[in-house]
Amino acid sequence: MPQVMIELANVTKIYGQGEKRVVALDNVSLQINKGEIFGIIGLSGAGKSTLIRCINKLEVPQSGTITIAGQEITKLKGKELRKTRRKIGMIFQHFNLLSSRTVYGNIAFPLEIAGVKRSEIKERVLSLIDLVGLSDKISAYPAELSGGQKQRVGIARALANNPEVLLCDEATSALDPETTKSILGLLQDVNQRFNLTIVLITHQMNVIKDICDTVAVIEDGRIVEQGPVVDLFARPRTPTARRFMKSVLPTEIPAEIKERALIMDDQNCAGKTVRISFIGDVAGEPVISSLIRKFQVDVNIIYANLDYIKNTPFGSLIIDLMGESQKIEAAMEFLEDQGLKLEVLNSVEPTA
Amino acid sequence: MWNLLLKALGETLYMVGASLVLSALFGIPLGLVLVITEPRHIKPAPVIHKILSTIINIGRSLPFIILLVAIIPFTRLVVGTSIGTAGAIVPLTVSAITFVARVVESALLEIDRGVIEAAQAIGATTGQIITKVLIPEAVPGLILGLTMVAVNLIGYSAMAGAVGGGGLGDLSIRYGYQRFRGDVMLLTVVVLVAIVQGLQSFGSWLAARLNRR
């Protein structure tokens, strides 16, 4: 059984009163396991920031409990709360670095706060700067850094007190795609290196797809869908989830392929254009060659694409199957038995 | 004449310097408390905030010349006299405290809320946030603001001369105006302008130098 690191039970957060009343979180319950990268995705205003800020009590929910490593943070106050917060790192969309301190000073800041000795601070900061790859920027001020470099400082600062949890509030939303990739790589690296539990919120599906193990979809303050990222891609249940998926998957078939007519050379043959979707390891198996050998059908590959959800391959393939009707049927059955999803796009019956 | 001028210059610098230091001593903490007790700041306390804000507004709305006279009993109580440079420092300080408080407020409100939140998320105490975040981040703004206070104090110190405080303002009125000494008048004006120019340039330069944003 995986160990639960963070648990939210029936958390409700309401802002304002009367006409201005907004239910930002509506009875939210979640479990986040130790060592996983947990993504929360939702549209603007869905309540993502509110949710993540409740985890370290930057916002106080009206009801419900939040437990981190067995400790109920919703009950903590003052000194106890501050001590627990040291074990929860946080990074932000706009980095929130101290403009008056250098890279070194910013990373040293949480250590000073925690009362670490000066000599130890130096050692720790230098190793963190090395970890995030900013050794040549050690005495630069934030204003002299690029967005990606600032976020690296943010990550180093968040890791300074060896936290068990890292909260990321839209950590890559202010960055270009290339820099986003490198920051996500760094997050994945620290996740594996320190078995760090990472909670990240985003409105970008590619962030979920690239590094998350588990995802929760939030809509109007409610979690509408939750589970392993691969499952969400394989079987999205809500329209919101489907919309987010579309943004990263080329589910639309190019028009040229759709409108393409199947022309058969042999009038005794049937033909079908089939789309095969797959997720997971099947991509590594020689399905197509077995198909040709076992069922004596002709296969013509029209279109193919392959991508990865974290480390799981997924993709789709469009092929023409040509041969005797029964053989085509049998071939399709075989493909479905392999765990592939089939969809017939076009079909031609023998004319002779 | 040069002796008179030098003496008056010394008195002005003394009055302005002393009241600047004293008003900063009281005004900076006052401004800090004003800011951190705001709703959604690090120590929200609406009642305290409202009371301080009202007091500061009253202080800011009194014209200096009226304040000067109105607090004479208080001045006597503090320094034993209401005239001379010592007698001028008290009203100058009192009027500048509320000014400093507002200057501190505007400098501190410039700081991005996110930076303060990051410190809270790290587990910093209120004291640590003040000393390690609010003040260091506000330094350039504070320097510019205090420069403004100092320039104002130079102007007010001339009025304080009216109650026998001495200084350049006093000199220009007694000699330049009442004894028709145009040369004294001109000279004091030149010196005053030079001081203000010098002070402002220095303050702006220092603030720019320390600004890392």
Ligand SMILES: Nc1ncnc2c1ncn2[C@@H]1O[C@H](COP(=O)(O)OP(=O)(O)OP(=O)(O)O)[C@@H](O)[C@H]1O
């Ligand atoms: N301090 C606040 N006072 C009042 N309402 C708030 C406050 N913070 C958030 N809200 C409201 O709560 C709802 C959820 O906001 P939240 O910031 O959690 O959304 P989000 O999913 O992070 O959106 P975004 O992607 O735009 O950052 C919104 O309707 C917002 O207007």
Ligand SMILES: [Mg+2]
């Ligand atoms: Mg947000």
